Amino acid sequence: MNPTLLRPHAEQLFAGELAALRAADTLPVPPSWSMSPNAVVRYLLGGETVEGVEITPKYIGPRRLMEVAVATLATDRALLLLGVPGTAKTWVSEHLAAAVTGDSTLLVQGTAGTVEEAVRYGWNYARLIAEGPSEQALVPSPIMTAMRDGKIARLEELTRIPSEVQDALITVLSEKTLPIPELGTEVQATQGFNVIATANDRDRGVNDLSSALRRRFNTVVLPLPASLDDEVEIVTRRVADISGSLQLPEVPTSADEIRRVVTVFRELRSGLTADGRNKLKQPSGTLSTAEAISVVTQGIAMSAHFGDGVLRPADTAAGIVGAVVKDPVNDGVVWLEYLEAVVRERDGWADFYRASRDVLNS
Numbered sequence: 001m002n003p004t005l006l007r008p009h010a011e012q013l014f015a016g017e018l019a020a021l022r023a024a025d026t027l028p029v030p031p032s033w034s035m036s037p038n039a040v041v042r043y044l045l046g047g048e049t050v051e052g053v054e055i056t057p058k059y060i061g062p063r064r065l066m067e068v069a070v071a072t073l074a075t076d077r078a079l080l081l082l083g084v085p086g087t088a089k090t091w092v093s094e095h096l097a098a099a100v101t102g103d104s105t106l107l108v109q110g111t112a113g114t115v116e117e118a119v120r121y122g123w124n125y126a127r128l129i130a131e132g133p134s135e136q137a138l139v140p141s142p143i144m145t146a147m148r149d150g151k152i153a154r155l156e157e158l159t160r161i162p163s164e165v166q167d168a169l170i171t172v173l174s175e176k177t178l179p180i181p182e183l184g185t186e187v188q189a190t191q192g193f194n195v196i197a198t199a200n201d202r203d204r205g206v207n208d209l210s211s212a213l214r215r216r217f218n219t220v221v222l223p224l225p226a227s228l229d230d231e232v233e234i235v236t237r238r239v240a241d242i243s244g245s246l247q248l249p250e251v252p253t254s255a256d257e258i259r260r261v262v263t264v265f266r267e268l269r270s271g272l273t274a275d276g277r278n279k280l281k282q283p284s285g286t287l288s289t290a291e292a293i294s295v296v297t298q299g300i301a302m303s304a305h306f307g308d309g310v311l312r313p314a315d316t317a318a319g320i321v322g323a324v325v326k327d328p329v330n331d332g333v334v335w336l337e338y339l340e341a342v343v344r345e346r347d348g349w350a351d352f353y354r355a356s357r358d359v360l361n362s
């Protein structure tokens, strides 16, 4: 028996949707793409039934952004998804690659320790020493593989990569070639090759992109969810997906509980209560949508295993406090003020107020 994968790739998980969209696609398909740009956008936004298969929404937000992102991939410029943490940059990048070329796995994770080999190529040292430099001793990077096969390479957290390593990308993106001086050859990109990079707004200045590199990218900024309803929908959908794949016991999630988590996050993030009446101090954390998803998922696990099987304020309070209070001194003050000035006064929030006080006193 095959063990169930904890996290299948998008092209595995949504194989049925992708196949239906391909089958129904009548529009022109760019070279090496598996479907038309229009079908890729429909895959991302979902909300329709194609060939009897329901296309689920992956990205919830402005359609225009997805159109620009997909159109960019069909040009000779690379795509840079920029935004604060938790705005679905990685998520959109994976789904784009899955829909465009059916392969989201050609991935380079950018860190301060990313070396040139991760962007160009490395060597199998045993073979290199035994046989000298040869095609067989060469270890291609995901980017080199994508160039060869006309696929999409994904580069996560581009601005964390040291500048000199970033520079190695310039030839790749402008000349579409990767020279291999040791073999006196080069790898030339084939049609369909492109790069999707992601970068964090908050990291600005860590290893800022050189203007030479920036010019090779078309930037799409992914915004925070525009409205409370949008964000509630994102959290509700993702929590259902995640608890399904984790096979958490069914917990009736009261929509009110999710709405409360999202409301607390949005109010503290913006420094203003939803009715616009009270100014609030802002905590140091980002309080992203992604964190709201984790708080609710954790709440469901708590409720299923230690609670009464219904998502209650007591199940989410600890998670909310944990997300808000990153720095016990300053954030602690922010949270206490919010609790006393807003939560305590609000209709229907008495249970949540009590549960939050309990967390502080425990």
Ligand SMILES: Nc1ncnc2c1ncn2[C@@H]1O[C@H](COP(=O)(O)OP(=O)(O)O)[C@@H](O)[C@H]1O
Pocket (backbone or CB within 6 Å): 058, 059, 060, 061, 083, 084, 085, 086, 087, 088, 089, 090, 091, 092, 198, 225, 234, 238, 289, 290, 293
């Ligand atoms: N607008 C959105 N539409 C759909 N999912 C979203 C949206 N914003 C955030 N998410 C969810 O938030 C989670 C984290 O997103 P991620 O791509 O890791 O963020 P980032 O890379 O921007 O830090 C994902 O599970 C994603 O589904």
Ligand SMILES: [Mg+2]
Pocket (backbone or CB within 6 Å): 089, 090, 091, 198
């Ligand atoms: Mg990310």
